[in-house]
Amino acid sequence: MSYYDTVYEIVKRIPRGKVATYGQIAAISGSPKASRAVGYALHFNPTPGVIPCHRVVNRNGGLAPAFAFGGIDAQRKLLTAEGVEVNADGTVDLDKYLARDLK
DNA sequence: ACCATGACTCCAT
DNA sequence: CATGGAGCCATGG
Numbered sequence: 001m002s003y004y005d006t007v008y009e010i011v012k013r014i015p016r017g018k019v020a021t022y023g024q025i026a027a028i029s030g031s032p033k034a035s036r037a038v039g040y041a042l043h044f045n046p047t048p049g050v051i052p053c054h055r056v057v058n059r060n061g062g063l064a065p066a067f068a069f070g071g072i073d074a075q076r077k078l079l080t081a082e083g084v085e086v087n088a089d090g091t092v093d094l095d096k097y098l099a100r101d102l103k
Numbered sequence: 104a105c106c107a108t109g110a111c112t113c114c115a116t
Numbered sequence: 117c118a119t120g121g122a123g124c125c126a127t128g129g
Contacts, residue, residue, distance in 0.1 A: 004127085033112085039110035058111065059112065065110090113121105
């Protein structure tokens with residue numbers, strides 16, 4: 001699972017109070033279009049608590065609807081606690097919270 | 104190498 | 117706005 005390891009490393013690098021998109025992680029990991037594989041990697045989530053998967057959002061800035069570790073509301077709560085504003089529809093402002101300098 | 108799967112993304116209806 | 121189909125990639129059988 002070398003590719004997945006890369007994904008985990010990147011996710012762990014996301015600064016507190018910031019978020020990253022699947023496409024962003026995919027690009028940094030080496031395959032800009034492997035967003036699907038990235039999501040799959042997070043689905044495995046081998047080390048919960050270590051990997052902040054709640055900071056990973058889709059291209060629209062929206063979090064996973066249901067398959068998340070504890071539900072979208074749990075992620076919303078965590079993100080809010082870190083300083084990330086989450087909209088009622090479960091999306092975040094990428095213009096402000098996207099970790100552009102990640103990498 | 105082929106097929107099936109999936110926390111994605113784009114486009115059409 | 118909801119739903120569905122097609123394309124992308126990595127993994128496992």
